[in-house]
Amino acid sequence: MRPGGVELVTIGTELLLGSIDGNAAWLGAALAERGIRLVRRTTVGDDEADIRSAISDALDRTSIVLCTGGLGPTRDDLTRPAVAGLFGRRLILDQRWLDIIEQRFRERGMIMPPTNRVQAEAPEGARLLPNARGTAPGLIVEEPERGVVILLPGVPREMRALTRDHVLPWLMQRAGTTHPIRTRALRTTGVSESGIAEKVADLVDAVAPLTVAFLPAPTGEDIRFTCWGDLDAAAADAAFAHAIQRFRERLVPWVYGEDDADLAAVVGELLRARGLTLAVAESCTGGVLTARLTAIPGASDYLLAGHVAYANEAKIGLLGVRPETLAEHGAVAEATVLEMAEGARRRAGAECALAVTGIAGPGGGTPEKPVGTVWIAAAARGPARAKRLHLIGDRNEIRERAAQAALALLRRELEERA
Amino acid sequence: MRPGGVELVTIGTELLLGSIDGNAAWLGAALAERGIRLVRRTTVGDDEADIRSAISDALDRTSIVLCTGGLGPTRDDLTRPAVAGLFGRRLILDQRWLDIIEQRFRERGMIMPPTNRVQAEAPEGARLLPNARGTAPGLIVEEPERGVVILLPGVPREMRALTRDHVLPWLMQRAGTTHPIRTRALRTTGVSESGIAEKVADLVDAVAPLTVAFLPAPTGEDIRFTCWGDLDAAAADAAFAHAIQRFRERLVPWVYGEDDADLAAVVGELLRARGLTLAVAESCTGGVLTARLTAIPGASDYLLAGHVAYANEAKIGLLGVRPETLAEHGAVAEATVLEMAEGARRRAGAECALAVTGIAGPGGGTPEKPVGTVWIAAAARGPARAKRLHLIGDRNEIRERAAQAALALLRRELEERA
Numbered sequence: 028m029r030p031g032g033v034e035l036v037t038i039g040t041e042l043l044l045g046s047i048d049g050n051a052a053w054l055g056a057a058l059a060e061r062g063i064r065l066v067r068r069t070t071v072g073d074d075e076a077d078i079r080s081a082i083s084d085a086l087d088r089t090s091i092v093l094c095t096g097g098l099g100p101t102r103d104d105l106t107r108p109a110v111a112g113l114f115g116r117r118l119i120l121d122q123r124w125l126d127i128i129e130q131r132f133r134e135r136g137m138i139m140p141p142t143n144r145v146q147a148e149a150p151e152g153a154r155l156l157p158n159a160r161g162t163a164p165g166l167i168v169e170e171p172e173r174g175v176v177i178l179l180p181g182v183p184r185e186m187r188a189l190t191r192d193h194v195l196p197w198l199m200q201r202a203g204t205t206h207p208i209r210t211r212a213l214r215t216t217g218v219s220e221s222g223i224a225e226k227v228a229d230l231v232d233a234v235a236p237l238t239v240a241f242l243p244a245p246t247g248e249d250i251r252f253t254c255w256g257d258l259d260a261a262a263a264d265a266a267f268a269h270a271i272q273r274f275r276e277r278l279v280p281w282v283y284g285e286d287d288a289d290l291a292a293v294v295g296e297l298l299r300a301r302g303l304t305l306a307v308a309e310s311c312t313g314g315v316l317t318a319r320l321t322a323i324p325g326a327s328d329y330l331l332a333g334h335v336a337y338a339n340e341a342k343i344g345l346l347g348v349r350p351e352t353l354a355e356h357g358a359v360a361e362a363t364v365l366e367m368a369e370g371a372r373r374r375a376g377a378e379c380a381l382a383v384t385g386i387a388g389p390g391g392g393t394p395e396k397p398v399g400t401v402w403i404a405a406a407a408r409g410p411a412r413a414k415r416l417h418l419i420g421d422r423n424e425i426r427e428r429a430a431q432a433a434l435a436l437l438r439r440e441l442e443e444r445a
Numbered sequence: 446m447r448p449g450g451v452e453l454v455t456i457g458t459e460l461l462l463g464s465i466d467g468n469a470a471w472l473g474a475a476l477a478e479r480g481i482r483l484v485r486r487t488t489v490g491d492d493e494a495d496i497r498s499a500i501s502d503a504l505d506r507t508s509i510v511l512c513t514g515g516l517g518p519t520r521d522d523l524t525r526p527a528v529a530g531l532f533g534r535r536l537i538l539d540q541r542w543l544d545i546i547e548q549r550f551r552e553r554g555m556i557m558p559p560t561n562r563v564q565a566e567a568p569e570g571a572r573l574l575p576n577a578r579g580t581a582p583g584l585i586v587e588e589p590e591r592g593v594v595i596l597l598p599g600v601p602r603e604m605r606a607l608t609r610d611h612v613l614p615w616l617m618q619r620a621g622t623t624h625p626i627r628t629r630a631l632r633t634t635g636v637s638e639s640g641i642a643e644k645v646a647d648l649v650d651a652v653a654p655l656t657v658a659f660l661p662a663p664t665g666e667d668i669r670f671t672c673w674g675d676l677d678a679a680a681a682d683a684a685f686a687h688a689i690q691r692f693r694e695r696l697v698p699w700v701y702g703e704d705d706a707d708l709a710a711v712v713g714e715l716l717r718a719r720g721l722t723l724a725v726a727e728s729c730t731g732g733v734l735t736a737r738l739t740a741i742p743g744a745s746d747y748l749l750a751g752h753v754a755y756a757n758e759a760k761i762g763l764l765g766v767r768p769e770t771l772a773e774h775g776a777v778a779e780a781t782v783l784e785m786a787e788g789a790r791r792r793a794g795a796e797c798a799l800a801v802t803g804i805a806g807p808g809g810g811t812p813e814k815p816v817g818t819v820w821i822a823a824a825a826r827g828p829a830r831a832k833r834l835h836l837i838g839d840r841n842e843i844r845e846r847a848a849q850a851a852l853a854l855l856r857r858e859l860e861e862r863a
Contacts, residue, residue, distance in 0.1 A: 043483045044626070045474025048466055051488075056463025065461045067499065070469075070486035077485065084502065210462065221518040221558040221580075228560070231520060240458060240491065241519045243600060251459070307753070313739025314732035317753045321731025324807055324840060326755070332763055333753030335725070335735045337745040341793065345750055375759065389742055417553045419578065420602065422742060 032064030033198070034085040038096035038106055039181055040072035050095045050186055057190060059208040062256035063198050073097060078109035082176055090174035091201070093194070096181030098163035100142040106178055107166075111150040114170045118148040121164075124155055128162045156193040161185040165193060206256040211267045213274055214288050215281040216247030216435050223248055226277050234270035245424045246290075246431040247283075250274060283438060290434045291319040297441040298329040298379065303407070305437075306375035307333040308346050308367040310358065310384035311401060316430040331375040336367070346370035357396075359384050361413045364402035368411040379441070380406045381433050385416070387425045399425055403433040407440035450482030451616070452503040456514035456524055457599055458490035468513045468604055475608055480625040480674055481616050491515060496527035500594055508592035509619070511612070514599030516581035518560040524596055525584075529568040532588045536566040539582075542573055546580045574611040579603040583611060624674040629685045631692055632706050633699040634665030634853050641666055644695050652688035663842045664708075664849040665701075668692060701856060708852045709737040715859040716747040716797065721825070723855075724793035725751040726764050726785040728776065728802035729819060734848040749793040754785070764788035775814075777802050779831045782820040786829040797859070798824045799851050803834070805843045817843055821851040825858040 037051050051068055058065045069085065071077040078097060085092040097106030111118050125147035132139040146163045149155060156165030158180065166178040177194055179186045215223065220243045227250075231239045236257050242249040252270050254263045275282050283290050298305055307317045307330070317333030320326050334345050339358060342348040347370035348363060356362045364382045372380035385401025392398035399418040404411045414436055418428045455469050469486055476483045487503060489495040496515065503510040515524030529536050543565035550557040564581045567573060574583030581598040588594075595612055597604045633641065642659060645668075649657045654675055660667040670688050672681045693700055701708050716723055725735045725748070735751030738744050752763050757776060760766040765788035766781060774780045782800050790798035803819025810816035817836040822829045832854055836846045 043473050043486065044477045045470050047470045052463050052465045055461050059462045066490070067495065068461065068486075068488035072484070080506075081485065208462070219555075219558075221560045224519045224560045225558045228520075238458075238521075240521050241517065242459065243517070253458070253462070309732075312736075313744070314735030314737075314751055314753075315739075317732030318730075318736050318844075319732075321733075321753065321755070322841060322844075326731070330731075330753075331756055332759040333732055333751075334763075335732075335739065335748075335751030337739070338749055341750040344792075345752075374762075419553075423740060424602065426736075426740075 032066040032089060033058065033091040033093060034089050035065055035068045036078070036081045036085060036092060036094045037068065037070045037181075038073065038078055038094060039070075040103070042070045042096075043072050050181060050183060053183070053187065054093065054095070054190065057195065058198075059210075061195055061199055062207045063202060064208070064255070073103040073105055075105040075109045075112070078106055079113045082110065083113055086173045086176070091177070091198070092174065093177045093179065095179045095186050098146065098178060098180045100140070100146055100162070104145075107145070107148060107150070110166075110168055110176055110178065113176075114150060114168065114173070116150040116152065116168075119151050120144075121147050121149055121155060124157075124164055127157075131162065156189055158185055158189055160188055165189040167197070206254075206259055206263070208256050209254045209263055209267075211252045211271065212286050213250045213271060213278070213282055214247060214284045214286075214290075215250065215278055216283060216290065216431050218248065218278070218281040220248050223250065223278065223281075227274055230270075230273050230277070234266070234273065237266050237270050239270075245420060245427050247281075280439070283435065289323070290431060290438065292323045294434050294438050294441070295320065295323050295326060295329060297438065299325075301441065301445055303379050303441075303445060304329050304331050304375070304377040305379045305381065306331050306371040306377040308371035308380070308382040309333065309335050310337060310342070310367070311387040312383045312426045312430050312433075313337065313387075315426045316381065316383060316433055319430050319434065331377045332371070334371055342367060345374075347373065359386055359396055359400055359402060361402055361415070364404040364413050365411050368404040368406050372406060372411075378408055379437065379445070380404070380411060381437055382411070383429050383433050385418075385425070385429060387422045387429075389422060401425070401429045401432075403429065403436055405433065405437040405440045407437065407445040409440075409444050412436070412440060450484040450507060451476065451509040451511060452507050453483055453486045454496070454499045454503060454510060454512045455486065455488045455599075456491065456496055456512060457488075458492075458521070460488045460514075461490050468599060468601060471601070471605060472511065472513070472608065475613065476616075477626045478628075479613055479617055481613075481620055491521040491523055493523040493527045493530070496524055497531045500528065501531055504591045504594070509595070509616070510592065511595045511597065513597045513604055516564065516596060516598045518558075518564055518580070522563075525563070525566060525568070528584075528586055528594055528596065532568060532586065532591070534568040534570065534586075537569045538562070539565050539567055539573060542575075542582055545575070549580065574607050576603050576607055578606055583607040585615070624677060624681075626674050627672045627681055627685075629670045629689065630704050631668045631689060631696070631700055632665060632702045632704075632708075633668070633696055634701060634708065634849055636666065636696070636699040641668065641696065641699075645692055648688075648691050648695070652684070652691065655684050655688050657688075663838060663845050665699075701853065707741065708849060708856065710741045712852050712856050712859070713738065713741050713744060713747060715856065717743075719859065719863055721797050721859075721863060722747050722749050722793075722795040723797045723799065724749050724789040724795040726789035726798070726800040727751070727753050728755060728760070728785070729805040730801045730844045730848050730851075731755065731805075733844045734799065734801060734851055737848050737852065749795045750789070752789055760785060763792075765791065777804055777814055777818055777820060779820055779833070782822040782831050783829050786822040786824050790824060790829075796826055797855065797863070798822070798829060799855055800829070801847050801851050803836075803843070803847060805840045805847075807840060819843070819847045819850075821847065821854055823851065823855040823858045825855065825863040827858075827862050830854070830858060
């Protein structure tokens with residue numbers, strides 16, 4: 028295999044009209060795990076000229092091209108003739124595979140429809156990869172001057188099995204032994220992408236040969252480290268440990284976990300380890316925060332109660348917020364969120380509490396308190412501590428961000444004071 | 446626009462390593478809706494030479510290339526220099542956009558980090574598309590001999606808003622008028638995909654030239670009708686109306702809306718129209734049901750309070766469930782869910798109530814009450830009515846399905862009894 032890596036061509040008109048290309052994602056991950064570098068992905072519709080040109084373009088850049096889709100029995104399945112045409116080869120019937128297809132139909136009490144016959148045809152000289160789950164075999168077509176084209180059906184379970192059983196072993200053998208491409212991540216919240224970049228700018232080169240990517244999401248920023256297969260397992264582990272330690276120490280207040288850590292689970296573990304219980308009071312997040320906490324199996328061990336108190340009457344009746352506080356400061360205010368937290372804690376008999384009140388929009392904003400103004404409060408044994416947020420995004424994003432910020436505040440309270 | 450249509454280049458190393466390319470799917474659908482043909486999609490990593498070559502290749506085939514990603518403030522964001530290099534242009538600072546970015550940071554009480562400055566740079570002569578949701582503007586770069594490259598940020602909400610507000614109108618103007626590819630949908634819940642297919646099998650051909658697709662989701666089944674641009678607007682409207690009417694009359698008990706209707710919004714409108722208020726009591730759904738209701742703007746008009754009562758003590762203390770009921774029947778039982786609904790309604794002074802209690806898993810199941818056993822109750826003025834569910838899926842799917850079933854039960858109660 029040339030160091031250029033492999034390219035992928037996914038074929039199917041639906042992929043251009045809005046369908047998610049799950050095969051491309053799955054193959055990307057499967058190749059990375061084996062240390063095979065995917066350098067470019069192309070998607071074309073069910074058009075013979077487009078398929079031929081996409082594969083030909085890919086072969087101009089690299090020597091191995093994987094393709095998915097277009098191997099079915101219908102008129103819009105054109106990958107076989109496209110590849111035959113590209114290499115100037117005839118399509119030849121493989122009698123053995125035809126027998127297998129006919130046998131498959133017979134076993135299900137059916138007669139093979141004539142249209143399926145084309146699935147036993149392959150460009151002259153191609154190697155057939157038997158498909159145990161469907162009627163289209165995989166095909167490896169090699170042209171000495173150009174490279175290798177590997178054709179796989181688009182049906183995900185057939186494509187995956189053929190890839191695992193035939194294609195990956197073939198690629199590994201071609202590549203010689205190599206190390207898998209591995210990734211690790213640090214998860215942060217409460218700091219912007221540019222804020223992180225500034226704090227760690229000098230570290231990006233210092234962790235080579237790992238590469239560093241910054242991935243923003245509504246609930247925080249992930250920092251992803253990738254090891255591109257140039258290190259063995261022990262060296263990669265050491266490089267990851269070094270990188271994670273260097274980045275962590277610069278970003279202490281914001282890092283809440285690694286890889287696929289969930290901040291609600293991190294908070295849950297802190298509560299469990301300290302033997303503490305929690306009550307939640309929500310206004311603008313409307314259940315999103317409690318749902319985050321209860322999504323974690325075993326949350327019933329520490330979460331005693333959650334309240335959604337939208338109306339002032341509910342804040343007073345359910346949570347014991349004082350009417351004078353609401354009259355003087357309004358529903359979105361430090362005094363109010365602190366009383367919500369204290370009330371939730373008191374009513375449930377919990378040691379800890381979280382409260383959120385704010386304006387998620389689209390309506391309800393004012394010049395002094397625009398949409399996105401949110402007060403959060405967290406209490407861990409001691410008195411509740413409040414924080415004002417200015418969040419951006421639509422209603423759902425503001426709710427998600429507010430819930431994440433509240434969890435982050437409780438995490439800090441638990442680590443510092445409980 | 447040449448009849449060749451447009452190409453899309455999505456940029457981001459994570460897209461080659463296994464991340465789902467949601468932007469590509471969304472843009473494919475958005476272009477199809479406007480009758481703009483997407484002919485090829487390419488994905489490359491965060492590598493300046495790869496980005497330049499992918500865009501250059503695309504411009505060899507078509508005259509309009511959309512790109513997403515690589516416009517952030519960090520060192521792995523290389524789309525701006527790649528396009529500048531491709532067209533031999535300098536990157537020029539746009540002082541007006543820099544002022545806007547700085548202002549955005551100031552409004553949030555922050556100072557713009559120096560790294561964000563590059564986001565105000567654009568290839569000389571580019572047209573900036575203001576991004577109301579982020580710091581990277583969209584860019585339209587036109588090179589008379591080659592074509593047009595449109596750069597969009599990879600953050601989905603920013604990319605979507607810029608596409609809707611600027612890119613699609615620009616493309617429509619370039620393309621002249623054409624019949625869009627249009628879709629309509631009927632949304633159902635509480636009936637299986639095969640159940641629907643059986644009830645409407647004979648209707649699928651009867652609605653031609655519309656095509657029919659059945660799309661299963663955890664919260665129900667959608668039936669999607671597509672008109673492929675072969676009808677003008679009036680004829681398409683008539684065909685859709687006919688199809689929707691025929692399918693609706695077969696599926697009355699299960700259809701809750703059309704297109705992107707949300708069952709929580711449908712229930713909210715029924716409550717609003719009848720001047721009724723609602724209280725919610727949740728155990729296993731843990732806030733998911735209340736969060737569904739409060740995701741709808743204006744939900745505070747009818748939703749008085751929500752309670753998450755995981756522990757038996759909370760069911761007794763918060764909701765007034767009788768200890769004897771819990772002792773005799775357990776937490777997942779008809780008597781318990783009915784008392785939860787009545788208690789929530791009484792405590793909040795609401796006319797209507799919803800309650801859910803069940804076993805979302807992965808733990809907690811027994812032979813008599815396996816994981817997925819859920820009791821729901823709904824009350825609309827009259828006494829609460831309960832229903833037992835046997836749900837499949839993981840913890841999150843069971844929670845989502847239970848919340849949707851509870852909303853469906855309240856919808857029927859409201860339509861039949863209030």
